[in-house]
Amino acid sequence: xxxxxxxxxxxxxxxxxxxxxxxxxxxxxxxxxxxxxxxxxxxxxxxxxxxxxxxxxxxxxxxxxxxxxxxxxxxxxxxxxxxxxxxxxxxxxxxxxxxxxxxxxxxxxxxxxxxxxxxxxxxxxxxxxxxxxxxxxxxxxxxxxxxxxxxxxxxxxxxxxxxxxxxxxxxxxxxxxxxxxxxxxxxxxxxxxxxxxxxxxxxxxxxxxxxxxxxxxxxxxxxxxxxxxxxxxxxxxxxxxxxxxxxxxxxxxxxxxxxxxxxxxxxxxxxxxxxxxxxxxxxxxxxxxxxxxxxxxxxxxxxxxxxxxxxxxxxxxxxxxxxxxxxxxxxxxxxxxxxxxxxxxxxxxxxxxxxxxxxxxxxxxxxxxxxxxxxxxxxxxxxxxxxxxxxxxxxxxxxxxxxxxxxxxxxxxxxxxxxxxxxxxxxxxxxxxxxxxxxxxxxxxxxxxxxxxxxxxxx
Numbered sequence: 310x311x312x313x314x315x316x317x318x319x320x321x322x323x324x325x326x327x328x329x330x331x332x333x334x335x336x337x338x339x340x341x342x343x344x345x346x347x348x349x350x351x352x353x354x355x356x357x358x359x360x361x362x363x364x365x366x367x368x369x370x371x372x373x374x375x376x377x378x379x380x381x382x383x384x385x386x387x388x389x390x391x392x393x394x395x396x397x398x399x400x401x402x403x404x405x406x407x408x409x410x411x412x413x414x415x416x417x418x419x420x421x422x423x424x425x426x427x428x429x430x431x432x433x434x435x436x437x438x439x440x441x442x443x444x445x446x447x448x449x450x451x452x453x454x455x456x457x458x459x460x461x462x463x464x465x466x467x468x469x470x471x472x473x474x475x476x477x478x479x480x481x482x483x484x485x486x487x488x489x490x491x492x493x494x495x496x497x498x499x500x501x502x503x504x505x506x507x508x509x510x511x512x513x514x515x516x517x518x519x520x521x522x523x524x525x526x527x528x529x530x531x532x533x534x535x536x537x538x539x540x541x542x543x544x545x546x547x548x549x550x551x552x553x554x555x556x557x558x559x560x561x562x563x564x565x566x567x568x569x570x571x572x573x574x575x576x577x578x579x580x581x582x583x584x585x586x587x588x589x590x591x592x593x594x595x596x597x598x599x600x601x602x603x604x605x606x607x608x609x610x611x612x613x614x615x616x617x618x619x620x621x622x623x624x625x626x627x628x629x630x631x632x633x634x635x636x637x638x639x640x641x642x643x644x645x646x647x648x649x650x651x652x653x654x655x656x657x658x659x660x661x662x663x664x665x666x667x668x669x670x671x672x673x674x675x676x677x678x679x680x681x682x683x684x685x686x687x688x689x690x691x692x693x694x695x696x697x698x699x700x701x702x703x704x705x706x707x708x709x710x711x712x713x714x715x716x717x718x719x720x721x722x723x724x725x726x727x728x729x730x731x732x733x734x735x736x737x738x739x740x741x742x743x744x745x746x747x748x749x750x751x752x753x754x755x756x757x758x759x760x761x762x763x764x765x766x767x768x
Contacts (some may be wrong), residue, residue: 315360323348330393333469347722353381355740355747357727360611366751368728368739369722370691373543373575374602377653378742384608384649385453394551399641400429412647418583419651422594428614429639431504431573433601434468436612439539440570440597441472442633443616444534450623456494458528459467460536460567462499464545467537467572476537484575494528496520497551499542502685502696502704508672514551521561530565537570546734547567547694549687555591557589568620571595574612578603579654579741582664590689593676596620606650609643663741667691670743673752680756682713682763691743695755699766706733713762720758726751 318326323748332340339345355378367375377384380673393410398406408433409701413427428443432434441459446740448456458478461467465477474481479495487493498504505513525533526604536558542548555571562569577600578585583589587598597620601612624631637643667690674693675686684698684706697713699705707713714730721728721735729736739751 315642317350318360320348323350323360335698339658350413354378354380356742365722365749366726366739366754368726368737368751370738370740371607372602373692373738374605374607376579376741377606377650377657377659381606381608381649381653383653384606385645387645387649388609388642390462392644394423396639399636401634406639406641408641408644408648412639412644413650415507415651416615420598420615421585421588422596424596424598424615425616425618426616428616428633429570429644430612430635430729431610431637431640431643432470433572433599433612434470435635436474436574436599436601436614437467437473437570437572438470438474438600439614439633440537440616441476441535443620444568444570444597445650446629446633447620447623448534449708450626450629454530454535455532456566458533459489459493460524460533461493462498462538463495464500464542465537465539465572465707466542467497467539468574479529481544496524498545498548499554500546500548500549506704507550509734510551512743514554516555517554518557518561521558522599525561525565525567528726530567532714533565533567535570536562537572539572539574540576540581540591541689541692543575543736543738544731546696546731547688547692547736549689555587556593556650558594559593567596568597570597572600573598573602574601575692575738578606578651580658580692581662582667583660584654604650605643605646607649609640609646610637611643611647619733659741663690666743666745666748669740669745670732670737670739670751673748674737674755676752677755677759680759680763681767683759690740691737691739693717693737694731695737695759697733697735707766711766713766716762716765717755717758720761721754723760724754726754726758728755 322348348360349357350360356364358364379740400409416427417425428439461476464478467473475487475489475493497517499517559621560567571587581590588594598615605611677683678686682697685696688694699707713733715736718728718730
């Protein structure tokens with residue numbers, strides 16, 4: 310039997326065909342020039358390779374997600390074997406299949422408290438939408454149909470489906486509409502570097518708590534379904550709330566009969582050194598956890614909305630039809646990928662390693678604050694952000710038109726590191742398998758790149 314071996318496309322061929330692809334969160338006009346795009350054609354371990362043959366450290370872990378590294382044959386083989394056994398079947402109606410059942414049980418065992426019921430979808434956005442739909446249905450079932458409002462935060466990122474974008478910080482909706490006008494109230498951002506200036510950490514926490522209490526008073530607890538929060542804000546700029554924040558917000562929401570959704574799409578499965586950050590890092594158990602990304606390390610699209618027994622008991626009562634579903638919910642190949650991925654995380658003790666290597670990474674990046682334009686380095690473990698300023702004393706930032714972080718990201722890429730720019734902030738969320746030498750290399754590339762751009766800007 311003849312095997313057809315495809316000839317790799319050249320860079321020009323890829324980019325010509327790519328003219329038909331709409332990239333996400335991109336300046337589409339800027340991408341009309343071929344040299345504005347990078348084609349990634351291969352990956353192994355902590356590295357990716359572009360179509361020009363350049364080997365680059367994947368400093369953003371695909372997109373916060375390739376936790377166990379690229380090219381893990383255990384996951385690839387598990388996917389292939391599953392496709393040979395059962396390529397697809399749905400979990401609609403009365404149907405299930407072994408991998409979805411096994412994965413649901415595994416996640417329930419890993420999740421904190423009584424979060425024992427798992428609904429699968431294919432993205433973090435849909436996981437968050439699903440959480441809201443379930444909660445609204447829950448409150449309808451218990452005779453509280455007015456409890457529909459959602460508390461989110463300025464600076465949050467919860468996805469880009471129409472409802473998830475409404476819960477995301479308004480900055481991401483510039484020029485776009487959202488589906489839930491009036492449904493979402495955005496609380497103060499816990500952005501200490503900007504919004505907590507002049508306050509102690511304890512005082513800033515008090516201000517944030519007061520802001521939530523004021524919102525509850527104005528809206529009415531009887532009208533609020535939930536508060537949704539990332540343990541550490543990701544795409545909003547790596548914002549770490551003051552110590553004790555999540556426990557305090559959990560106490561306030563519990564006191565006012567408001568459910569707490571922890572959006573762990575980024576933070577779960579090892580990024581902060583634990584399978585789930587809510588309890589093990591921040592000392593609280595929410596009513597719902599949403600997760601995606603590190604669940605399969607990006608090898609297949611899969612997300613999970615993990616709900617408490619209390620919520621499940623109500624929505625599963627007699628006469629309570631669950632009128633929600635996705636064709637690919639619990640897809641066999643995606644579930645197989647997740648099980649193999651979790652097995653690697655556990656057998657290689659990757660979250661435990663992150664508690665050491667992640668701190669090495671964090672500390673290496675924090676050392677960059679001696680550079681003239683580095684205002685703050687913040688984050689935790691393998692989830693870090695670097696904010697650039699024109700003046701450290703006043704914290705005056707560079708204008709958006711200068712694209713300072715983008716300039717630095719481009720310098721990094723020339724030196725062999727992919728980093729993500731966001732206004733005046735550079736984001737790093739690499740694979741979780743970095744060793745000390747690779748961490749040192751990243752620190753050196755960042756230092757050289759920042760210094761190069763700084764010299765251009767400041768003369």
